[in-house]
Amino acid sequence: MSLILRIVFLCCHILVFLSEISLAVDSISQDQSLSDDGNTLVSKDGTFELGFFTPGSSHNRYLGIWYKKIPIQTVVWVANRLNPINDSSGMLSLNTSTGSLVLTQNGSVVWSTSSLRKPESPIALLLDSGNLVVRDERDAESEAYLWQSFDYPTDTFLPEMKFGWDLRKGLNRYLTAWKSPDDPSPSDFTFGMVLHNYPEAYMTKGNQTFYRSGPWNGLHSSGSPQLRDNPIFDFKFVFNKDEVYYTYSLKNSSLISRLVLNGTSYVRRRYVWIESEQRWAVYTSVPLDLCDSYALCGAYANCVISDSPVCQCLEGFKPKSPQAWNSMDWSHGCGRNKGLSCEDRHKDGFMKLTGLKAPDTAHTWLDQTIGLEECKAKCLENCSCMAYANSDVRGQGSGCAMWFGDLIDIRQFAAGGQDLYVRMEASELEHANEGHKKGGVLVAVTVSLAVAALSGILILGWCYRMKSHINVQEKSDFSIKPDQNSGMQVDDMDLPVYEVSTIAKATSNFTIKNKIGEGGFGPVYWGILADGLEIAVKRLSTSSGQGLTEFKNEVKLIAKLQHRNLVKLLGCCLEGEEKMLVYEYMPNGSLDSFIFDQQRSKLLDWSKRFHIISGIAKGLLYLHQDSRLRIIHRDLKASNVLLDNGLNPKISDFGLARIFGGDQNEGNTKRIVGTYGYMAPEYATDGLFSAKSDVFSFGVLLLEIISGKRSRGYYNQNHSHNLIGYAWKLWKEGRPLELIDKSLEDTCFVSQILHCIHVSLLCVQQHPEDRPGMSRVLLMLVSEFELPEPKQPGFFGKYSSEADSSSSKQQLSSTNEITITLLEAR
Ligand SMILES: *[C@@H]1O[C@H](CO)[C@@H](O)[C@H](O)[C@H]1NC(C)=O
Ligand SMILES: *[C@@H]1O[C@H](CO)[C@@H](O)[C@H](O)[C@H]1NC(C)=O
Ligand SMILES: *[C@@H]1O[C@H](CO)[C@@H](O)[C@H](O)[C@H]1NC(C)=O
Ligand SMILES: *[C@@H]1O[C@H](CO)[C@@H](O)[C@H](O)[C@H]1NC(C)=O
Ligand SMILES: *[C@@H]1O[C@H](CO)[C@@H](O)[C@H](O)[C@H]1NC(C)=O
Ligand SMILES: *[C@@H]1O[C@H](CO)[C@@H](O)[C@H](O)[C@H]1NC(C)=O
Ligand SMILES: *[C@@H]1O[C@H](CO)[C@@H](O)[C@H](O)[C@H]1NC(C)=O
Numbered sequence: 108m109s110l111i112l113r114i115v116f117l118c119c120h121i122l123v124f125l126s127e128i129s130l131a132v133d134s135i136s137q138d139q140s141l142s143d144d145g146n147t148l149v150s151k152d153g154t155f156e157l158g159f160f161t162p163g164s165s166h167n168r169y170l171g172i173w174y175k176k177i178p179i180q181t182v183v184w185v186a187n188r189l190n191p192i193n194d195s196s197g198m199l200s201l202n203t204s205t206g207s208l209v210l211t212q213n214g215s216v217v218w219s220t221s222s223l224r225k226p227e228s229p230i231a232l233l234l235d236s237g238n239l240v241v242r243d244e245r246d247a248e249s250e251a252y253l254w255q256s257f258d259y260p261t262d263t264f265l266p267e268m269k270f271g272w273d274l275r276k277g278l279n280r281y282l283t284a285w286k287s288p289d290d291p292s293p294s295d296f297t298f299g300m301v302l303h304n305y306p307e308a309y310m311t312k313g314n315q316t317f318y319r320s321g322p323w324n325g326l327h328s329s330g331s332p333q334l335r336d337n338p339i340f341d342f343k344f345v346f347n348k349d350e351v352y353y354t355y356s357l358k359n360s361s362l363i364s365r366l367v368l369n370g371t372s373y374v375r376r377r378y379v380w381i382e383s384e385q386r387w388a389v390y391t392s393v394p395l396d397l398c399d400s401y402a403l404c405g406a407y408a409n410c411v412i413s414d415s416p417v418c419q420c421l422e423g424f425k426p427k428s429p430q431a432w433n434s435m436d437w438s439h440g441c442g443r444n445k446g447l448s449c450e451d452r453h454k455d456g457f458m459k460l461t462g463l464k465a466p467d468t469a470h471t472w473l474d475q476t477i478g479l480e481e482c483k484a485k486c487l488e489n490c491s492c493m494a495y496a497n498s499d500v501r502g503q504g505s506g507c508a509m510w511f512g513d514l515i516d517i518r519q520f521a522a523g524g525q526d527l528y529v530r531m532e533a534s535e536l537e538h539a540n541e542g543h544k545k546g547g548v549l550v551a552v553t554v555s556l557a558v559a560a561l562s563g564i565l566i567l568g569w570c571y572r573m574k575s576h577i578n579v580q581e582k583s584d585f586s587i588k589p590d591q592n593s594g595m596q597v598d599d600m601d602l603p604v605y606e607v608s609t610i611a612k613a614t615s616n617f618t619i620k621n622k623i624g625e626g627g628f629g630p631v632y633w634g635i636l637a638d639g640l641e642i643a644v645k646r647l648s649t650s651s652g653q654g655l656t657e658f659k660n661e662v663k664l665i666a667k668l669q670h671r672n673l674v675k676l677l678g679c680c681l682e683g684e685e686k687m688l689v690y691e692y693m694p695n696g697s698l699d700s701f702i703f704d705q706q707r708s709k710l711l712d713w714s715k716r717f718h719i720i721s722g723i724a725k726g727l728l729y730l731h732q733d734s735r736l737r738i739i740h741r742d743l744k745a746s747n748v749l750l751d752n753g754l755n756p757k758i759s760d761f762g763l764a765r766i767f768g769g770d771q772n773e774g775n776t777k778r779i780v781g782t783y784g785y786m787a788p789e790y791a792t793d794g795l796f797s798a799k800s801d802v803f804s805f806g807v808l809l810l811e812i813i814s815g816k817r818s819r820g821y822y823n824q825n826h827s828h829n830l831i832g833y834a835w836k837l838w839k840e841g842r843p844l845e846l847i848d849k850s851l852e853d854t855c856f857v858s859q860i861l862h863c864i865h866v867s868l869l870c871v872q873q874h875p876e877d878r879p880g881m882s883r884v885l886l887m888l889v890s891e892f893e894l895p896e897p898k899q900p901g902f903f904g905k906y907s908s909e910a911d912s913s914s915s916k917q918q919l920s921s922t923n924e925i926t927i928t929l930l931e932a933r
Pocket of ligand 5: 372
């Protein structure tokens, strides 16, 4: 072999070798190709991978992009959706003269891209965003891309993608669901931005509309008030003469999140990857509930998820077909009680409705430069204008949107909805206004709204799966007015005093079998009175340091505290050294026996947990504010929250600190009563207690309910943090989802849970003055308004004093969390 030939041979080897090497990276350039033999492109930071794959149980090969680092194959884009390759002869190459990507099967083209321009030296590159782009090697500007996969999304909307229109190119980027998990070909289920004058996105199946997002109102799309500032992603909507799109970006590039249109369950979900658990969590999902179903109630009707039936004609309107309406077919909608006349249009007025999702914008007119007054005048002038509103609701509101023709697909939100002014005939308007005065509209955000919302309305807005859990009776508990409950008992109600013999008989002489717990102030026994009433008897340890009369007076006062979220004190029993309190019996036991138990925790889905959280908050607010005694609980914890038959929470052991000689309600005590893990730092170390130390305990309890982990005894092996510290660390790192209890896995309330984590961190802040009061906490739990960033929490390291850390894990939970009473020698 001649020397020259040998060199050529060698060179060829090197070339082949080099081209193989370069295939292991992120681009294809001239003369290179990607064949279906295990080769892939991997984006520079290793996030995404492009190659051939086989979906589900199919035998076909597709060219696609997926997450490289995620073990569950998660395909985010597919090239040849329509033309599968049925063997391994697939090959992707770049035609350097045209700048197009070409996918072939045994030489024949199955898929190709077009290029905007004739390139000089094209290169195909898989970016770290998951975008496959063709560009000139020298021009990395995104504006200069010759082609990009982000312009042709399949079922997945990735961060940095634009969902909507590039009007200059006539390009519409929308999502199309896969036909099935085995078949990525486009189904007829799509979600895309529609260019009405006032644009909004529609989810459709064939020619049928499933759901619409509502138009962008400056803050969020009108139908998604839950879209708000959050730890995971930022979002924005761009609407100008060149472009109309929605986009989002991740706050921390180490997070992974995607939006997917699902053609099996007909929803669009946002998923977030939970690294520590190696799973995808559902963050949000639309449509969310019945009222999200497009035009469920027909024209001029409001869908109110907490009402039964959910559809309600607007005031001044009545069902068009009463018979159908009454049999729950609302599709005919409602018509005016009194028709409009175009000649008299100037006499018409407008009825203001609040808290709504703006109606379908198919027939709208928009002027972003004029305000509400001018908008009203314009609408009044045109007798086919049926409503107007601000197109941007931020601040005082601005811009003008007008609706022509019937108002369709309106729904009510308990929070985050917007105002709409509906045209009314003058006399009807008077009626409606009177009605409003009587009935009241959901406008003011007050504590009683918060309480009302907690009682069901808002919660229902989150997800209609909750419907079944909401107790209708709850509606009667709309407000906690001072003394509404206790006031009835102000006239001296004589507290029943039981004989020791009666109690002894009821509890089979305090047999150990009847012992159901060991609370902070002594053992608790189950018992049954002669009349069949089940009771829980707390046998107080004798060291109360109080005289008998004093004690009885205290008990009488405590017995007057009555609230649906407080355990009811039925009476007491006093004889010699024996002091006992008799309570109603709670068959479901205490909260800790649910949330910390692998099996029983499954019984508490998020809606039940939220119900419990709100109940505890209401009970505590009552103790702090609304009862005459202004009780600081001082030992709020999971084992002191009991659950009744309906899993309604009832706080127990309230007022005991008072009985036990804590005669102040605020201030400094030498006698510290509380439980490590729940005690606020200023209380545990200095004996300073206040309503804010209870708020701290509430925050800890909230974290426990969300995480299913104990405040104490939870130590991440890698860090010396307790639960608060762990939550704080995750929060700071933008990974709060990892805190959420695994048994809440399939919840569709992740954004609400995150909101609750935020509230809990505000409650456990180091300094009492930074913590919100309970009325504020209640409001925060249910409202949409932005919360302040929490400051560093108190006690987030390990506790230094671990008096009972030696107790065996096999023991009853209460021994791990026993209330301590410390007498400090000062
Ligand atoms: C694979 O596809 C080619 C081209 O569409 C077709 O001619 C061939 O019959 C197919 N082979 C099998 C095994 O389905
Ligand atoms: C590139 O595309 C052009 C136009 O379709 C075609 O004529 C040419 O053969 C292609 N080149 C290669 C290398 O496939
Ligand atoms: C691939 O193409 C070649 C040439 O066009 C043809 O002879 C061969 O049968 C094809 N193979 C398959 C499996 O289709
Ligand atoms: C929707 O599509 C179905 C089936 O393709 C057809 O029967 C129906 O008439 C269409 N409806 C409308 C309103 O176009
Ligand atoms: C669609 O939803 C079903 C049921 O929740 C799920 O099993 C499937 O994986 C989802 N498909 C996609 C593409 O997310
Ligand atoms: C009212 O507005 C509609 C929609 O913009 C328009 O088509 C119609 O001509 C207007 N009518 C009058 C009388 O201005
Ligand atoms: C992003 O997340 C990583 C890992 O969770 C964390 O270490 C980092 O501090 C976070 N970065 C920012 C800016 O929060």
